[in-house]
Amino acid sequence: MAKQRESTFVNMVVVLFLVSAIAAIALAFVYQATKEPIAKSKLEKKKKAIRNVVSEFDNNPIEDMFKIPVEGADSVECYPAKKEGKIVGYAVKTYSKKGFGGLISVMIGFDPDGHIHKTAVLEHHETPGLGDKMQRSKSTFSNQFDNLDVPNISDKDNDGIIIEVTKDQGTVDAITAATISSRAFCDATERAYNAFKKIKK
């Protein structure tokens, strides 16, 4: 019957080092092996999000992607959707840093005339049960943005922002007890519309 390794200082340091080193190597290996499939599934998710938010198209929006600069040094990605050569919509991958849990990423589909066609949340770190209700599957909050006639919304409090929650004199009904998340979603939508305006010229 072999003895249990003694708990001497040297033994403890060596064993902890070896356990961590072997774990690190194993994980690096698995990370490498899964890197490609993970990138592929993220791309699929993006394709699905684009298909969800704009009208039917027959081009490859990801190939035709171009960037639109927004405030500061940032830019958003715009995916044009075409059917038989004619533009049927633009999917703008927008973001907001004002989420309760940080960055949120949203895909907003615009019709050529500026109406929002549909929206889809790509990534968020909001509270489950509260802010995560911005997801279409969790509540009807995002439904109010479908077919939103953005060009004709009035800026009631003249602060230059037109898509806002009712608390900020806007027209959007916020998620109960998740005002910050709701504001962030509006911020992302506003950013997308401002970018869209630049290409509409």
Added chain:
Amino acid sequence: MKKLNIFTKGFFKENAVFVMMLGLCPTLGTTTSAINGLGMGLATTFVLVMSNIVISLVKRQIPDQVRIPSFIVIIASFVTIVELVMQAYVPDLYDVLGLFIPLIVVNCIILGRAEAFASKNNAFDSMLDGLGMGLGFAMALTILGSVREILGSGSIFNISIYKGDGALVFVLAPGAFIVLGYLIALINRLSEKA
């Protein structure tokens, strides 16, 4: 016969959820539907079996005073492997389970079996113990998930069984507690009579 016992005790006599009541956080949080409960249970089973095997193979080499950090590193590594593999090959399930996958590390069942069994038995027995406990856990989660899905969404494994929406409360947190409580009461009653 004794070997079989090691495997089967995880299903009824020492079921992690209904008898030992360990790992209740992921149990309540991920059983909003049958498939979610099953997915979570299987992910946990994989980690439990692998960590039990590895820990029982190296148990003599790890000094007693550093066994907890060593076990945790081993368990966390397998959880990360599960997370990466799920993200790559079943991204939809990965999105649904979300934060609960990394939380498998702190699931009491895993460290509990490592301490109570794997660190004191050979690799084959530890594998059986992990498999039995893990599948028993998966079974409990699937049952809980199914009941909550039937009552709360009107479907099971995404197959609709009756028209209408069901009672929303069962898909939310309070419903989880309620259903789990009744299931435990039912099982206690049945094992009394047995």
